[in-house]
Amino acid sequence: MSLKNNLVVMLLFSAIVLSAPWWLAPIGANYPDLLQKFAIFGLFAIGFNILFGLTGYLSFGHAAFLGVGSYTAVWSFKLLTMNVIPAVILGTLVSGVFALLIGWLSLRRSGIYFSILTLAFAQMSYSLAYSVLTPITNGETGLQLSQQDPRVLDAMAGIVPTEGLPTTNLFGMPMSGYSGFYFCAVLLIIGFWVTLKIFRSPYGLKLTAIKSNTMRMKYTGFNTRPYLLSAFVISGMFAGLAGSLMAVTDPLAGAERMQWTASGEVVLMTILGGAGTLIGPLLGVGIIKYFENIFSALNDSALRAAYDFLPAGLADFLTTVTSPFVGEGWHLTLGLLFMLVVIFLPGGVMQGISLISRFLRRRLGMAGESGGAS
Amino acid sequence: MSPILDIDNVSKTFGGLHALSDVNLKVEEGETHAIIGPNGAGKSTLLNCCIGRLEPDTGSVTFNGRNMVGMEPWDINHAGMVRVFQTPEIFPDLNLLENVMIPALAKRDGTFRFNPFRSLARETEIRDRAMSALADVSLDRFWNHHAGSISRGDKRRLELAMGLVQEPKLLLLDEPTAGMARLDTNRTIDLLKQIKESGMTKVIIEHDMHVVFSLADRISVLAQGRIIASGTPDEIRNSPKVKEAYLGESEDE
Numbered sequence: 332m333s334l335k336n337n338l339v340v341m342l343l344f345s346a347i348v349l350s351a352p353w354w355l356a357p358i359g360a361n362y363p364d365l366l367q368k369f370a371i372f373g374l375f376a377i378g379f380n381i382l383f384g385l386t387g388y389l390s391f392g393h394a395a396f397l398g399v400g401s402y403t404a405v406w407s408f409k410l411l412t413m414n415v416i417p418a419v420i421l422g423t424l425v426s427g428v429f430a431l432l433i434g435w436l437s438l439r440r441s442g443i444y445f446s447i448l449t450l451a452f453a454q455m456s457y458s459l460a461y462s463v464l465t466p467i468t469n470g471e472t473g474l475q476l477s478q479q480d481p482r483v484l485d486a487m488a489g490i491v492p493t494e495g496l497p498t499t500n501l502f503g504m505p506m507s508g509y510s511g512f513y514f515c516a517v518l519l520i521i522g523f524w525v526t527l528k529i530f531r532s533p534y535g536l537k538l539t540a541i542k543s544n545t546m547r548m549k550y551t552g553f554n555t556r557p558y559l560l561s562a563f564v565i566s567g568m569f570a571g572l573a574g575s576l577m578a579v580t581d582p583l584a585g586a587e588r589m590q591w592t593a594s595g596e597v598v599l600m601t602i603l604g605g606a607g608t609l610i611g612p613l614l615g616v617g618i619i620k621y622f623e624n625i626f627s628a629l630n631d632s633a634l635r636a637a638y639d640f641l642p643a644g645l646a647d648f649l650t651t652v653t654s655p656f657v658g659e660g661w662h663l664t665l666g667l668l669f670m671l672v673v674i675f676l677p678g679g680v681m682q683g684i685s686l687i688s689r690f691l692r693r694r695l696g697m698a699g700e701s702g703g704a705s
Numbered sequence: 706m707s708p709i710l711d712i713d714n715v716s717k718t719f720g721g722l723h724a725l726s727d728v729n730l731k732v733e734e735g736e737t738h739a740i741i742g743p744n745g746a747g748k749s750t751l752l753n754c755c756i757g758r759l760e761p762d763t764g765s766v767t768f769n770g771r772n773m774v775g776m777e778p779w780d781i782n783h784a785g786m787v788r789v790f791q792t793p794e795i796f797p798d799l800n801l802l803e804n805v806m807i808p809a810l811a812k813r814d815g816t817f818r819f820n821p822f823r824s825l826a827r828e829t830e831i832r833d834r835a836m837s838a839l840a841d842v843s844l845d846r847f848w849n850h851h852a853g854s855i856s857r858g859d860k861r862r863l864e865l866a867m868g869l870v871q872e873p874k875l876l877l878l879d880e881p882t883a884g885m886a887r888l889d890t891n892r893t894i895d896l897l898k899q900i901k902e903s904g905m906t907k908v909i910i911e912h913d914m915h916v917v918f919s920l921a922d923r924i925s926v927l928a929q930g931r932i933i934a935s936g937t938p939d940e941i942r943n944s945p946k947v948k949e950a951y952l953g954e955s956e957d958e
Contacts, residue, residue: 532822
């Protein structure tokens with residue numbers, strides 16, 4: 332039983348993910364909407380981590396692929412079928428092609444110039460979705476389903492919605508609620524298996540070596556461009572998959588999904604959890620999405636109720652001080668959290684965990700065997 | 706027999722500075738050729754022109770019958786010319802074994818190979834080859850140490866292992882013993898002598914005359930961007946031109 336064994340890791344991971352509705356119940360995070368978010372952003376982050384965590388190339392434009400995935404999936408629902416399988420496959424593939432194009436152009440530069448190029452391309456996609464591409468994206472309204480959509484495959488199978496909008500399904504099983512979560516969860520497990528394989532392959536080792544010393548890689552006999560481009564495309568496909576899953580759980584797509592804040596969010600999640608580690612990005616997703624859920628739901632009256640046991644003056648004071656940090660102001664809290672992590676734990680939560688476990692091991696006098704996850 | 710490396714009329718200027726002027730140098734297969742010369746003579750520039758880090762203004766660098774000028778560094782590496790840098794160029798975030806596995810993988814996989822589903826744990830052949838290269842430079846005991854954390858001398862020996870594991874046709878060594886303690890220097894000399902017996906061609910840039918005279922079959926002297934003498938160690942030792950270049954310099958210092 333060692334975490335070096337892929338099968339052990341996958342069994343453990345699958346058990347944790349599939350049992351999430353049960354073990355997240357005590358902290359009130361077990362309802363389907365939030366669970367779906369965990370899984371979808373989890374896929375987004377582990378894919379992003381293949382590029383950023385392994386090669387060190389920081390893309391600020393991955394939201395573009397998220398958006399492309401969503402639009403493609405909705406189009407698949409409109410034109411082909413409400414079955415989610417084609418939507419997910421097409422969303423991933425189209426994003427991959429899009430990533431190939433943007434990556435091919437952006438990877439002509441490295442460092443900050445690469446980041447700025449990806450940011451520029453993503454913002455361009457965002458603006459285009461609002462303007463020129465309105466026939467494809469339906470502009471500000473966002474791309475929505477309608478009862479009159481052709482849905483060629485469904486029509487051939489004789490499935491015609493009678494009343495209201497059709498719902499996404501997996502061969503008849505509706506993709507809302509827990510079944511929607513389990514669909515995302517299974518894809519997350521598959522996605523995690525792919526990243527695990529990449530991390531533990533010669534290809535993955537070469538990617539980390541590029542991060543460590545790009546110049547040396549070139550003189551060692553490697554053409555670094557195709558390595559970077561393939562990593563970029565893989566991470567773009569993960570983002571596209573995540574985007575199409577967003578459309579699966581809620582079949583509409585808007586351009587705001589491509590905004591730079593969405594690109595920034597995945598960077599935050601990855602760094603917060605620990606870039607370059609296998610499960611760090613997932614921890615980052617969990618922490619950010621969970622606290623976003625709690626803090627953004629709080630308002631002044633909820634705060635006042637929480638401080639109720641204190642003297643009135645003090646309660647008022649605390650309410651005034653803390654209210655900018657909750658509700659709409661949740662991003663202020665996130666900013667503070669992010670600053671603390673980057674300053675004191677540049678390796679993210681994973682660094683904190685390894686520091687604590689090393690400390691405990693020393694305390695307990697457990698020398699020798701260390702079976703830490705890489 | 707034609708030389709394995711033929712540097713023909715290579716010139717390189719930086720601004721107004723003539724770093725190299727019409728340098729001609731032939732390295733025969735199997736020999737150990739030392740390039741010596743005072744600081745700033747253009748030794749490192751010459752190596753950079755060979756491995757594609759710099760492009761010469763004029764002239765050609767023919768290696769194994771092919772002109773290397775304008776070729777990408779990875780293609781030059783796969784042609785069989787490998788350089789060990791003066792300031793250690795390693796992968797500081799990887800461990801020692803991984804540092805040597807990377808060049809071993811390059812040798813096998815070529816400039817690009819997409820194998821994300823192959824398990825690194827099953828690359829036993831690459832691992833063994835890397836381990837034995839580490840053993841050659843007596844670093845195998847520290848295989849799982851972080852390369853960024855070892856001493857400078859050890860980094861240089863690590864980089865030597867990274868070069869050797871590729872079994873190049875021609876190994877370019879840029880001051881392989883600089884920054885090493887005397888014991889390590891002697892160990893490195895012994896190692897390089899062993900390689901010499903294997904028939905690998907080497908070009909060594911070196912300041913340490915002890916190293917040069919214990920290893921070199923032939924020596925070329927570079928001064929102010931020109932080759933002023935080329936010959937056997939004895940010829941060089943007795944050459945008045947060389948004495949002038951070196952003694953002139955040491956009087957200034």
